[in-house]
Amino acid sequence: MSxxxxxxxxxxxxxxxxxxxxxxxxxxxxxxxxxxxxxQSLFALVVLLGVVVVAVxxxxxxxxxxxxxxxxxxxQPPGPGHWFGTDDLGRxxxxxxxxxxxxxxxxxAVAVGFSLVCGTVVGLLAGFYGxxxxxxxxxxxxxxFAFPAFLLAIAVIAVLGPGITNAMIAIGVTYTxxxxxxxxxxxxxxxxxxxxxxxxxxxxxxxxLLARHVLPNAxxxxxxxxxxxxxxxxxxxxxxxxxxxxxxxxxxSWGRMLAEGRGYIELAWWIAVFPGxxxxxxxxxxxxxxxxxxxxxxxxxxxxLEAARARPGRRRRGVRP
Amino acid sequence: xxxxxxxRVLQAVVVLLGVSVVVFxLVHLVPGDPVRLALGTRFDQATYEALRExxxxxxxxxxxxxxxxxxAVTGDLGVSFRSGEPVTLLILERLPATLSLxxxxxxxxxxxxxxxxxxSALRPRSLVDGVSTVFSQIGISVPEFWMGIMxxxxxxxxxxxxxxxxxxxxxxxxxxWARSLVLPAVTTGLVSGxxxxxxxxxxxxxxxxxxHVRTARAKxxxxxxxxxxxxLRNALxxxxxxxxxxxxxxxxxxxxxEIVFAWPGLGQLALQSVQARxxxxxxxxxxxxxxxxxVVNLVVDLLYTKxxxxxxx
Numbered sequence: 177m178s179x180x181x182x183x184x185x186x187x188x189x190x191x192x193x194x195x196x197x198x199x200x201x202x203x204x205x206x207x208x209x210x211x212x213x214x215x216q217s218l219f220a221l222v223v224l225l226g227v228v229v230v231a232v233x234x235x236x237x238x239x240x241x242x243x244x245x246x247x248x249x250x251x252q253p254p255g256p257g258h259w260f261g262t263d264d265l266g267r268x269x270x271x272x273x274x275x276x277x278x279x280x281x282x283x284x285a286v287a288v289g290f291s292l293v294c295g296t297v298v299g300l301l302a303g304f305y306g307x308x309x310x311x312x313x314x315x316x317x318x319x320x321f322a323f324p325a326f327l328l329a330i331a332v333i334a335v336l337g338p339g340i341t342n343a344m345i346a347i348g349v350t351y352t353x354x355x356x357x358x359x360x361x362x363x364x365x366x367x368x369x370x371x372x373x374x375x376x377x378x379x380x381x382x383x384x385l386l387a388r389h390v391l392p393n394a395x396x397x398x399x400x401x402x403x404x405x406x407x408x409x410x411x412x413x414x415x416x417x418x419x420x421x422x423x424x425x426x427x428x429s430w431g432r433m434l435a436e437g438r439g440y441i442e443l444a445w446w447i448a449v450f451p452g453x454x455x456x457x458x459x460x461x462x463x464x465x466x467x468x469x470x471x472x473x474x475x476x477x478x479x480x481l482e483a484a485r486a487r488p489g490r491r492r493r494g495v496r497p
Numbered sequence: 498x499x500x501x502x503x504x505r506v507l508q509a510v511v512v513l514l515g516v517s518v519v520v521f522x523l524v525h526l527v528p529g530d531p532v533r534l535a536l537g538t539r540f541d542q543a544t545y546e547a548l549r550e551x552x553x554x555x556x557x558x559x560x561x562x563x564x565x566x567x568x569a570v571t572g573d574l575g576v577s578f579r580s581g582e583p584v585t586l587l588i589l590e591r592l593p594a595t596l597s598l599x600x601x602x603x604x605x606x607x608x609x610x611x612x613x614x615x616x617s618a619l620r621p622r623s624l625v626d627g628v629s630t631v632f633s634q635i636g637i638s639v640p641e642f643w644m645g646i647m648x649x650x651x652x653x654x655x656x657x658x659x660x661x662x663x664x665x666x667x668x669x670x671x672x673x674w675a676r677s678l679v680l681p682a683v684t685t686g687l688v689s690g691x692x693x694x695x696x697x698x699x700x701x702x703x704x705x706x707x708x709h710v711r712t713a714r715a716k717x718x719x720x721x722x723x724x725x726x727x728x729l730r731n732a733l734x735x736x737x738x739x740x741x742x743x744x745x746x747x748x749x750x751x752x753x754x755e756i757v758f759a760w761p762g763l764g765q766l767a768l769q770s771v772q773a774r775x776x777x778x779x780x781x782x783x784x785x786x787x788x789x790x791x792v793v794n795l796v797v798d799l800l801y802t803k804x805x806x807x808x809x810x
């Protein structure tokens with residue numbers, strides 16, 4: 177081994193720092209395999225895949241445009257021609273549900289992406305450096321956390337103005353402290369591990385240490401949190417659009433459609449029922465994947481799961497009082 | 498014990514200070530002149546000047562903050578840009594509706610969650626457990642406002658059992674009050690109940706697996722006594738915490754449900770103030786919600802340290 181060990185050598189050769197042995201990364205594949213063996217997770221992943229396909233090919237799938245008004249066809253019940261019926265302006269509800277998928281996924285992805293990046297950076301710094309950095313950053317997060325989520329989102333929109341972009345920012349801000357807390361506690365668990373201390377002792381830079389050793393090993397709870405937050409973000413977008421602060425008309429959004437259908441609920445149940453079912457299905461899918469990931473990524477749960485899967489047929493007996 | 502309590506209170510005070518800065522900043526972060534925005538087309542120089550002066554917007558920022566905080570502490574939250582009424586009065590008017598909805602909802606939630614969660618924990622993988630799992634999974638995935646619309650569709654529209662919307666004050670007509678409360682309370686209660694069911698189930702399961710329960714069984718205590726004295730007591734302790742947090746959430750999280758049921762509560766007030774750009778009202782409502790949230794969390798934390806001997810030791 178040459179004399180050049182440490183960060184400089186790492187950059188030159190691209191090799192991981194010596195001494196610091198990171199736990200094997202075989203986990204991801206095993207985790208995915210385990211995830212696919214659970215019927216709930218499989219169902220949820222199929223639903224998610226379906227929604228993504230619908231959102232990508234929305235214009236090919238939707239029978240009509242999102243705002244094609246046909247007054248003669250207004251308030252038609254579901255049937256051939258209009259499988260989900262038509263709304264008060266004669267627009268095809270199926271088309272609007274299909275086209276609304278993109279909005280929901282986009283808002284979810286952007287908003288959660290925002291809180292994931294901001295929250296993870298804050299949590300990493302707070303957990304890794306501790307002391308006053310931790311105190312200052314986490315007290316700021318506590319302040320944001322002190323506001324009920326939906327109200328904070330409303331307040332942010334009150335400042336920025338209504339609209340889909342501002343709704344994304346509002347939801348993103350709301351969930352940032354959650355990610356900061358999750359990341360911080362995960363980092364605290366990793367920080368004192370032997371491989372991190374060893375890397376530090378051979379002079380690995382903080383940035384590299386965080387990126388190569390701390391973050392990957394603190395990742396499982398962050399991944400679970402991301403999935404669960406996607407569910408919340410979809411719900412939050414629907415709620416904001418429902419009260420008129422999110423997606424603006426005539427753009428299709430499931431929450432917006434519910435608000436529009438509400439006035440006709442007794443005449444035409446289908447306007448409010450189908451977008452609502454779409455929201456439930458997508459949110460349910462995110463929640464189920466989150467649950468599945470939590471089971472699979474938690475080492476304790478995972479060994480129990482693997483053991484249970486290895487011995488099918490054996491059922492736990494109920495405990496009765 | 499007192500040390501922990503004191504630290505928690507101090508922490509809450511620091512956070513509250515931060516909250517006050519954020520709420521104060523709300524008005525000042527708005528691009529443009531908030532008073533001009535609020536007045537809109539009804540603009541009139543004299544009213545404008547009067548409102549600006551009343552809101553203290555012509556003072557330096559720090560002075561404004563100090564004035565705002567010192568009056569907020571005494572319960573004066575300024576006046577509405579729209580109606581000129583004191584914000585505190587507007588909030589107090591809305592409080593009974595929100596409080597009745599929040600308490601009724603938590604009652605519905607607990608009535609569902611405790612029996613269902615306990616039954617499903619006692620018989621894992623049984624039919625009850627299946628029902629409870631499906632209920633809690635779907636419950637947390639359903640938007641509350643959609644649930645509300647569906648309940649209106651069935652129970653107000655098709656069956657006609659309850660009014661579709663509106664609030665009746667208890668003093669005017671107690672029966673009408675109860676009838677108007679059912680659908681909104683069931684809406685939020687079902688959603689909160691799904692969270693609590695899940696929690697009760699895992700809490701009871703954990704208590705069942707505890708060593709002292711095994712010991713109690715081993716020494717031959719009747720199953721009923723083991724359950725009553727060793728399982729339920731320990732399982733319900735964490736439930737107190739979660740119920741408290743849910744309560745705080747309900748007080749503020751029912752904004753959209755209040756809209757669906759035309760419920761004249763605080764959430765509706767907050768939302769209307771955003772739409773009307775009535776910033777003092779929004780500030781007041783947001784501050785109150787955050788305060789309630791903080792206080793409930795603090796009380797729950799303190800209660801928990803008091804109830805759980807392992808923490809208070």
